[in-house]
Amino acid sequence: MASGTARQLNINSASRSWGTFSLGVWVITAIAAVTSIFILLRPSDAHHGMEMWTYARTHVQNYEPIVKRWNDNNTDQPPLGIFIIGPKPLERRLLSGFLSDTPVADLIEIERSMSGLFFSGPVEAVGFLDLTERLHDEGLFDEINNPSFSPWTSRGRVFGLPHDVHPVLLGYRADLVEKAGIDVSSIETWDDFTRIMKPLIKDLDGDGRADRYLLNLWHTNIDAMEVLFLQAGGRFFDDNGKAAIDSDVNARVLATIVSWVCGPQRIAIDAPEFTASGNRLRLDGLVVCSLVPDWLCGVWKNDLPAMEGKIKLMPLPAWEPGGRRTSVWGGTMLGIARTAADVESSWEFAKHLYLSPELAESVYRTVGIISPVKRSWSLPFYDEPSPYFCNQAPGRLYIDQAPNVPLRTSSPFNEMAKDHVKDAAVDLRRYALAHECFDVEALLDQAHQLLARAELRVRRQVQRNVFYRGED
Amino acid sequence: MLTVTRRNHWVPYFLLSPFLIVFLLFIAYPTIQSMSLAMRQTYGPQFSRFLGLGNFQSLLDDPLFWTALKNTAIFAAGSVFIQLPCSLGLAMILNSSRVRSRALFRLIFFSPSLVGLVFVAVIFGMIFEKRTGMLNILLHRTFGTDPEFPWLDEYVMPALIIAALWLYVGFNMVYFLAALQNVRQELIDAAYVDGAGSWHRFWHVTIPAIRPVATFVVLLSLIGSFQLFELPYLLLGNSGGPDNQGLTLVMYLYQTGFEIGDLGYASAIGWVVTMILGVFAVGQRLLSQREEA
Numbered sequence: 001m002a003s004g005t006a007r008q009l010n011i012n013s014a015s016r017s018w019g020t021f022s023l024g025v026w027v028i029t030a031i032a033a034v035t036s037i038f039i040l041l042r043p044s045d046a047h048h049g050m051e052m053w054t055y056a057r058t059h060v061q062n063y064e065p066i067v068k069r070w071n072d073n074n075t076d077q078p079p080l081g082i083f084i085i086g087p088k089p090l091e092r093r094l095l096s097g098f099l100s101d102t103p104v105a106d107l108i109e110i111e112r113s114m115s116g117l118f119f120s121g122p123v124e125a126v127g128f129l130d131l132t133e134r135l136h137d138e139g140l141f142d143e144i145n146n147p148s149f150s151p152w153t154s155r156g157r158v159f160g161l162p163h164d165v166h167p168v169l170l171g172y173r174a175d176l177v178e179k180a181g182i183d184v185s186s187i188e189t190w191d192d193f194t195r196i197m198k199p200l201i202k203d204l205d206g207d208g209r210a211d212r213y214l215l216n217l218w219h220t221n222i223d224a225m226e227v228l229f230l231q232a233g234g235r236f237f238d239d240n241g242k243a244a245i246d247s248d249v250n251a252r253v254l255a256t257i258v259s260w261v262c263g264p265q266r267i268a269i270d271a272p273e274f275t276a277s278g279n280r281l282r283l284d285g286l287v288v289c290s291l292v293p294d295w296l297c298g299v300w301k302n303d304l305p306a307m308e309g310k311i312k313l314m315p316l317p318a319w320e321p322g323g324r325r326t327s328v329w330g331g332t333m334l335g336i337a338r339t340a341a342d343v344e345s346s347w348e349f350a351k352h353l354y355l356s357p358e359l360a361e362s363v364y365r366t367v368g369i370i371s372p373v374k375r376s377w378s379l380p381f382y383d384e385p386s387p388y389f390c391n392q393a394p395g396r397l398y399i400d401q402a403p404n405v406p407l408r409t410s411s412p413f414n415e416m417a418k419d420h421v422k423d424a425a426v427d428l429r430r431y432a433l434a435h436e437c438f439d440v441e442a443l444l445d446q447a448h449q450l451l452a453r454a455e456l457r458v459r460r461q462v463q464r465n466v467f468y469r470g471e472d
Numbered sequence: 473m474l475t476v477t478r479r480n481h482w483v484p485y486f487l488l489s490p491f492l493i494v495f496l497l498f499i500a501y502p503t504i505q506s507m508s509l510a511m512r513q514t515y516g517p518q519f520s521r522f523l524g525l526g527n528f529q530s531l532l533d534d535p536l537f538w539t540a541l542k543n544t545a546i547f548a549a550g551s552v553f554i555q556l557p558c559s560l561g562l563a564m565i566l567n568s569s570r571v572r573s574r575a576l577f578r579l580i581f582f583s584p585s586l587v588g589l590v591f592v593a594v595i596f597g598m599i600f601e602k603r604t605g606m607l608n609i610l611l612h613r614t615f616g617t618d619p620e621f622p623w624l625d626e627y628v629m630p631a632l633i634i635a636a637l638w639l640y641v642g643f644n645m646v647y648f649l650a651a652l653q654n655v656r657q658e659l660i661d662a663a664y665v666d667g668a669g670s671w672h673r674f675w676h677v678t679i680p681a682i683r684p685v686a687t688f689v690v691l692l693s694l695i696g697s698f699q700l701f702e703l704p705y706l707l708l709g710n711s712g713g714p715d716n717q718g719l720t721l722v723m724y725l726y727q728t729g730f731e732i733g734d735l736g737y738a739s740a741i742g743w744v745v746t747m748i749l750g751v752f753a754v755g756q757r758l759l760s761q762r763e764e765a
Contacts, residue, residue: 125515
C-alpha cells in the first residue's frame, strides 16, 4: 500500500512537471528561444564600407561634416562611418585585432600613450600600414610640421598622419601678475621666472604657510615633467631605441624640478588637470602659472569659464638664454590598418580629412588645437583675438612655436621609462628633505644615481623583449 | 518510477553542462594556456619564443615584482591584523544585549560593502586630496596640520588600508557576528561562575568557539588582499602611485600583460600569485583538520 502511494505520488509529480522538466524550466527555455529569435531577426549594426575608429567625441563632431561631404561625393563607394570607442577599449580591441587578425576598422585614431603597444613587436608586424614612402612621394613630409611625425615613427618607418602639434606655452594669471606690476616680457629663462615672479608666492589665509605658488607642477606628475625634460633637450631613449635616461640634461632638469617642489626655493603646487580639486585651486588663485598645451585651452574654456579674461599665454621660459621656448604634450595620429579592405581609398580619405583647412578651423575653434599642416598656419582664424585669453590670439602664439617643438620617441618602453623617472623624482625629493639639501648643484650627483637606476631597469625590460630591441 | 528514473539519467549531465562548458572554456583551458604562456615570450600568436623558466628567473631579479609582493604582503597584514580585529570588536559590541538599536548599527556598519570598489576609490580619492581633501581640511582646521599632507604621495599603503578598512570592516563583522551568536551562553556563564574575568572568557571561551569562522575569514582576507587591484588602480590613477608604493601583484600583472603587452611575464606573475594563494589555502585546510581532530 505504501509502495502504491509512493508510485502514485511519483506519477502525479511527473505529470505536474510537464514531462522531464518543471514548468519553470520550460518558461526559461521559451524566454531564451524568443529573445534569441528577436536578436537574430534584429537589423544588424554592421557597417558596410570604410570604417574609422576614434576615441574622442569632439573629433567625431569635427569630422562629421567632412565625412558627410566625402560620402556625398563618392556615391560609387559604400559610405564611410565613424565610431567612437573609449581609449582603453580601443587599445585592447585594436591590439587583439592586430595580433589575432580579428576585424578592425580601416582607419584608426590613436593617442600617443597607446602607441607604444602597437610598436612593441617586430617592425614588420606593426598592424598599421607603413606610410613612409607615400609621405615622401607625395611631399607630405614637407607639408606637415616635421616634429609631429616623431611619435608615430618606429625604427625609421612612419605609421600615421599626425593630427596635431601640441606646442606648450606658459599660461599665467594676468590679473595677479599685472596687479603685482610684473612685466613678463623680461622673463627669458626659468631662473628669470623664479626670480621675477617670486613676490607672487603668498600666504593667503594667514596660517604661516604659503598657499599660492608660481607653477602647477609636481614631482609625481610625470606628464608635466616630461614636457620640461623635452624642452631642455632631454630624452629617455636615443635614436636607436636604447634607454638614455641618465644624462646630464635629465639630471639637471630632475634636480631643478625637485628644488621647485620642496625646500625654501619651492615655487610649485600640485593642481592636477581634469580634477575638481585642481580646478578649485586654479579658481581660488592658488596657481599663478601652468604649462598649457594647445589642447588645454579648449579644456579650460569648457571647464573653467570663470577664468575668462584672467589668463594670458607666453612662451615657456627657456632653460638657458636663447634656448627653446616651447615643448610638446600629447598627440593623436590617424593610421590605416594593414588589413584595410581598400588601402588606397583609406589613404585618400585620411589625407582629405587631416589636410583639410575646414578641419583645421573647426578643430581650432572647438578645442583650441592647431593644425600640423603648415599651409593652414596662415589662415586668418588663428589671428582672431580670444576674450578668454585677454584678447590675445592663442592660435598665432602656438603656431609661432610649432616648428620648435622637440622630437619625441615612439619607444614602446616610454611609458615605463616615465614611471621609473617619476620614481627617481620621488626618491630625489625624499633625499632632499632628509638631507635638507635643496640646491640644484648639490642634488646633481644623487639625481644621476637615481636616473642610472631608472635606466638600468628600463634597459633590462628592453633586453627581455626579443621582438623589439635597440641596437645595444 | 523506474521508467522515470531511466528517462532522467542524462538530466544531471545536461544540467551540469552549462557550468562544465563555461568552466572548460574560461577556466581550464586558459589555466593550461597560461602555464604554456608563462614559459614563453610572445607578440601575438605569430611570434613566440620558448624561454622555459626564464620568465620566473627574471621575476626573481625584478625589483618591481618584489616591491609589488612586499606591498601586497603589507596590505594583507593590514587586513588581518587591523581590519579583522576591528571587525571582531564591532561584532562583539553589536552582539551585546546592552547596545540599543543593534539592527540599525549592523546595517550602518555593513552598508559600505554595498558600495562598489570604484565608488570607494573615487570617494577616498577626494578624501585624501591635498588642500581640498576632506581629511586634510579637517586636520588643518582642527589641529593646524599641513593642508598639503601628502596621503597619496607618501602614505599610499596606510591610505589604502584605511579605505579597505572602511569598506570591509562591516562585511567581516557579519561573519564574526554570526559566529558569536552561536557561542553557547552556558559555556560563558560557567566560566564566569568559575571566576574567569572578561578577558579570560573572551580568550578561553569565545575565541576557541569562533576559531573555525575566524580561520575562514582570515583566509578570505588573505585571498582578497592578494587579489587587490581596483582600489589602488583607481585611487592612484591607473598606476602604482609614487615610487610604486601602491603597486600590488595583480596590478603588476595587469601592467605587464596589458600595458606593456608581455603576456608571458604576466602569466608567470599570475602563477606566482596562484602558488601563494595555494599555500594559504593548504595552510587553512591543515589548520581546520587539526581543529577537527
